[in-house]
Amino acid sequence: MKGFLIAAPRSGGGKTTVALGLMRALRQRGLRVGAVKNGPDYIDSAFHGAATGRPSFNLDSWAMDDALVAGLAATAAEDADLLIAEGAMGLFDGAPGEQARNGSSATLAKKLGLPVVLVLDVSGQAQTAAAVAHGCATFDADVKLAGVILNKVGGERHVRLAASALETVGLPVFGALPRDAKIVLPERHLGLVQAADTSDLEAKLDALAGFVATHVDLDALHAAARPLCSSPSRKNALEPPGQKIAVARDAAFSFLYPHLLLGWRRAGAEICFFSPLQDEPPPGDADFCWLPGGYPELHARRLANARKFLDGLRAFASKKPVHGECGGYMALGEFLVDAEGVRHPMAGLLSVSTSFAKRKLTLGYRNATLVTDGALGPRGKILLGHEFHHATIETLGDDPAFALACDAHGGEKKPVGSRRGRVTGSFFHVISAE
Template identity: 60%
Template sequence: MTARGFIIAAPRSGSGKTTVTLGVVAALARRGIAVRAVKSGPDYIDPAFHAAATGQPGLNLDSFAMPPALIDALAGEAAAQAEIVVIEASMGLFDGIMGEPGRTGAAADLAGRLGLPVVLVLDISGQSQSAAAVVRGFATHDPEVRIAGVILNKVASERHRAQASEAIGRLGIQILGSLPRDATMSLPERHLGLVQAQEHGGLGEHLARLAGLAQAHVDLEALVALAAPITCNAIDFPALAPPGQRIALARDVAFSFVYEHLIAGWRRAGAEIMPFSPLADEAPDASCDACWLPGGYPELHGGRLAAVSRFLDGVRDFAQTRPVHGECGGFMVLGAAIEDAEGVSHPMLGLLGHATSFARRKLNLGYRRAVTLAASPLGPVGTGLRGHEFHYASVTSSGDDAPLVALSDGQGKEIGPAGARRGHVSGTFFHAIALE
């Protein structure tokens, strides 16, 4: 099977991209079309909603953090398993970092590299004919990016729709739909974005409403017709070597931030993934030779995590002889304590010496480059990696462990040593996406 695809983007965050994307992919899936939804950029939460709407695993494509060959390989894999691939942009279509052309992290990079048309979701609240000027600017900004259609969002009335549509129509760009203002279509949010899909009690019903909205207000036939072929080959291009042959992977609502392309790549390399739930007081399988604690929301479950003795003792025993690595939230749990939003401190694993606080918040957000300072589950000493940081927790006590990585920002400006390592244990706030 070889798929065709398109990108759903917008001028800025908050325009309704996720609502439109979920409605479109859910409606296409309802029609029996094999559809794969993809998120552009570093995002753990949206891909889980994509998976729920399509019945296929979520996927990320990131033009900054992934080498071009990996993007081609993952796009080819998605195309081999679907009829339609829908890529949802992050932020605005052209928003990324300054630097190497084609590797800015913007969804526009994917449009140019993969040759996919862009459908622009336009929030026209507070404007009408002026929306055409916005579309004109996006359509002419980059000759490598083709704006193939527009979906109007937050339309107040038929007159409002007609005024905006007529002005945009003069540009020769088709209007593919118009969605009315409807606050009930929004998904609940928290400090790192949307509330996770697995925590949304009425997700099935909500996705059904979004599918109905798309069927009623979007020309799905025209949308499918404008999709372009994805010609990449599904080759095996590793993102990150597996940290072991049998990997104990923490997975529940406190530890859910792990990229699907990493897990799939580890499996292709012959590794076996053994999930366990810390919140259910499960320990890592004793037969495993590595343990991975991904990011998530441990700060929301500090009391429960402090009380799950089987999990705590199991990880401590595991770490005596085998590597344990934590990313972001997992790194926080490896430390001595987590202070929650109410200022209550909860003891954690104590395998590393730092302590963190969610009460004393400090936003850390952005692309990162890292070089390992010692061998760890991230790779041998000197391994170059690309990824990102996104957390509000602050380090209140740094401990005296050796740093794990030398960190720089997306443009190569040195940030300094980061993370921690002690014995078989390592961790960092840095989320690895792919090898440099």
Template identity: 60%
Template sequence: MSGLYAPGLLVAAPRSGSGKTTITLGLQRALRRRGLRVRGAKSGPDYIDPAFHAAATGEASLNLDSFAMDDALLDGLAARSAADVDLILAEGSMGLFDGIAGATGRTGASADLAARFGWPVLLVLDVSGQAQSAAAIALGCMSFDPRITIAGVVLNQVASDRHRRLVADGMERIGLEVLGALPRDPSLALPERHLGLVQAGETHDLEARLNDLADRIEKAVDLDRVLALAATTMTAPSSPCPTLPPPGQRIALAQDAAFSFVYPHILQGWRAAGAEIMTFSPLADEPPPADCDACWLPGGYPELHAGRIASAHRFLGGLQAFAQSRPVHGECGGYMVLGRSIEDAAGQTHPMAGLLPVATSFARRKLHLGYRIATPMETGPFGKRAGPMVGHEFHYASIVDQGPANFAEVSDANGVSLGAAGHRHGHVTGTFFHVLAG
């Protein structure tokens, strides 16, 4: 493995639910056990999978998003990630070509990353309920986008040796190499909840699961061939890697099972800009450190811990005192906690910090999903000095009562106005969208 940057592969599939994550994690851990330094990357705005990649590889993972990130940020993050490892093993999102209807290379689709960085695609196919017909799906993926190369396929959910042979027969007819086949086994699935996988830090037997996945991958997949297929056309970025400016010099970051959805590249960018990040746990009733000059409450699962947060009086009192003189920002779950109350799944209402005029409910669920482009209405640590922000919204909680939205004017990925969103009151701001780039 030579060259300025490590070679890479993109593990992708024609659709969600094909087994991308389990196969990616198994490959990452198996190659790490060979003594290789492997780094993961996740296409798109998913904030859960990178933590699993980090657990599997021992290296920090990150998100790469061809819609939300401009060229300098995208290239800078990818180059930084590939500079000190042996292999980049990236994971796609949804289907390989799924994204917004946008300009070529700027759709948010996983294929954009494969094309931009020269990463061949390792296609995962769930072949349950089909045999040679799986090759027709693979052939469509091979021919749909001439920018990318489908280097090989891993078959998943194989019912028997006969089933495997029939599927392989179809792949031979289209000239696509079968790199491995995993048998049908429901025990391979990782535990899930309403926003996706149960977080890596909450999966108590994660190490055993990762090693089990690696054992199965080593038996079922030709790892030497996988390594031989990795490639890249990545070059040094022409400009520095910009990211969201830090909101302060010392940033108090809430971090525990209720507050965990923060993009790794955001924290990396803050540290690179000279900021210091001090973590604290609201669930442990810890207030934001008094010697910090800004506080950030990321998203997570406060709706699952609403009663415990409501009784965390040191945290709530400390947060209220902090907000009297210094900026506080909440994203999604953090925004909910900054509001007046949260109604949990059972319909019980729990008082929150009361710093923003919003009340939310997890009992009255509705899926909110998509990219957001936001222009803050006022200048401030989270305001116009950084220009418009690009983010992503993904939650089931609903607003049941609020004052006039006054944080930002928001549109979707296609430029359709969604009106005003989020709130600003004094030093406190909050939104339901997670910022990806400024």
């Protein structure tokens, strides 16, 4: 089993476009393509699944130990002919501290033994692209660059200038993608629109595949793949919080890491999905209810009017545990203020009220310690996760904290989230537990 990792010197350089185009183009050639995403971005992995027809998993060396990373990589590569990993941010960008646990794309490439294919946005430069690529190739001797794909080239002359300079530093060019405003994926306030919400997704992926196949030497790229270092380990990221777990799933609640569901099922738990937007309550025979993140702020009026869902959730919470992450946390609170400033009543199971009218980007890893025993673990249990949202807390209320947390930079842990009775919630998404 062989593979490679698609990376770039910076965010916005074209990694996702190239990765999705390659996944679909190689699949169209008859290859079984596995996919993984470096880091906590749960949106890209859903696009991977659409492009390859197989589940894609997030691999995060900051939040996951080596056994979990290797085991999930092996699962993604199972019965596949090729594994394509998509990087995050710039190749060496990651959290502070120990390099082996910094979450960078370079660290993942080393752990999995994958060569790096560097996507270089050469708009506004030519030969200088070789200096950038050479720096990436030599910054860490253990990171092996297989070659380069030029992106946003202006014409044949532009390609010749950049490619000839790259040849002098010993880096092959697998292809050159011209500027094309039509080859883009739509965006929303939290980044890409989710795969399930992208209109004509199959046609868009086919267009990406055709674009990449026309301008990239797929045979040379496939030949550059190297054997994957993986492990059959089936370690769980987070133990199942119940034997039968009710999970909200629809356009308002969709951000749940696939590796969590995989681990729960492997441990023997049953997953049952329900849709709050369809006014469905959590199944009464479930042991635990999980409200994932998503876009409740876009559906606040509909959620506020979903009486069967809200009444059923309250009845469930009176007897059994409920946990909400990010958007799920917002839905468990007293009120949610939408972008227009309209206040919508939510479940009222926690005292917090949140606002999308007053926005502030919050982004980063979280190291959280549970402050009391609960379905997610005993008091003192450490959860590692990630926070990414624009919503803010309007009023926190008087509920005690769910956990004490700090970011990847460390420092004193501070109260986060809320808990009341059997109900807990916070803005951070759990990736794994220590």
